[in-house]
Amino acid sequence: MNYIIDKEWLLKNLNDSHVRIVDCSFSLADSNKGRQEYEKNHIPGASYFDLEKDLSGEVSEHGGRHPLPNIEKFIDKLELAGIDENTTVISYDQGEGAFAARFWWLLQYLGHEKVYVLDGGLKGWNEGNYPVTSDVPTFNKATFKPKINHDLLASMEEVRTVSGGQDSKSILIDSREERRYLGLEEPIDKKAGRIPGAINKPWFEGLNSGYYKQAEDQKHRFTDIKPENEIIVYCGSGVTAAPNYLALKAAGFQKVKLYLGSFSDWISYQENEIE
Incomplete structure (x- = not known):
């Protein structure tokens, strides 16, 4: 199965109401950088998910440096971004690939079947001279019904x-x-x-x-x-x-x-x- 979406497809479907875009830009060296870059420029319609605040939980004795997030809080954030279990979701980062893939895996874990990673990320999008914006979108809150796949x-x-x-x-x-x-x-x-x-x-x-x-x-x-x-x-x-x-x-x-x-x-x- 193909889990990768190219920028041409996303450009064509940018205004599709059934598509949601998630910007996962992050820097391990500067935890504020991803959010700052999102606020300057992002793909139109993209919501921002932070690696440490949204895609990870509280660090404790065990669980590692980026443990599994609180699932209820994560689902609430998805719902605020207008994402339910039937929405087509495209995640991207600055082009490194790892942060967008983290989001992709988390949705797979929640049983979401229509989640993809944007090939090339924002870097590839910019190389195509495709539109960007600083506008932060708002959506009607959705209802996300998870089917957690513990086998992942x-x-x-x-x-x-x-x-x-x-x-x-x-x-x-x-x-x-x-x-x-x-x-x-x-x-x-x-x-x-x-x-x-x-x-x-x-x-x-x-x-x-x-x-x-x-x-x-x-x-x-x-x-x-x-x-x-x-x-x-x-x-x-x-x-x-x-x-x-x-x-x-x-x-x-x-x-x-x-x-x-x-x-x-x-x-x-x-x-x-x-x-």
């Missing part, structure tokens, strides 16, 4: 089982860059290394200048994984693993889960080993 979310206990070798049919994928995977450097988390047994598939290798590679190219990235394998993807805090999750689904893999807490959650348990 891997728990720490599941990851521990796979890591320990008790589940030989499952694969752990570390989505971070190779140097962090190898434990050679760790710019964010308190410990360096990886979850034992994980293989490395850096998330950005599934994109080319913000555009997702074609399904055949994604399949080539994952040729060492059997289609019948159950796959759990993780990264540092469950954000950059989302593009890998999307890429795996685009490549035809059916049994894919996201370990949302990821490495930052794993290391919060003193008994968990690090490789």
Whole structure:
């Protein structure tokens, strides 16, 4: 199934009342930057969802740096943006891909079937000289009826089982860059290394200048994984693993889960080993 929408399609359907657009622009280095950039320029009709305020919950001892948001609050925000379970929703960011994919995964988790990521993000949209605005839209509040798909979310206990070798049919994928995977450097988390047994598939290798590679190219990235394998993807805090999750689904893999807490959650348990 195709989860990617091109800018030409969005331009053509910009005024469709059944389509909602979500701007997920964010900077991990400056948490206010995404909102500021949205207020300057965004795709007409786009609502803004903040990674830390809307797409993540409160940070605590466990759960990682970007834990699952409070579902009731997240649904309320969706409803205020005029989104119900039948709305076609397009998410985008500045072109990095990870923040839009995080939103996409969350809606998939809520059982929403008509959610897509804008290929190339705002950068690609601007390259096409397509319209932008600073106007903040308002919508009539919708009613969103979730059908939570728990099969998309891997728990720490599941990851521990796979890591320990008790589940030989499952694969752990570390989505971070190779140097962090190898434990050679760790710019964010308190410990360096990886979850034992994980293989490395850096998330950005599934994109080319913000555009997702074609399904055949994604399949080539994952040729060492059997289609019948159950796959759990993780990264540092469950954000950059989302593009890998999307890429795996685009490549035809059916049994894919996201370990949302990821490495930052794993290391919060003193008994968990690090490789």
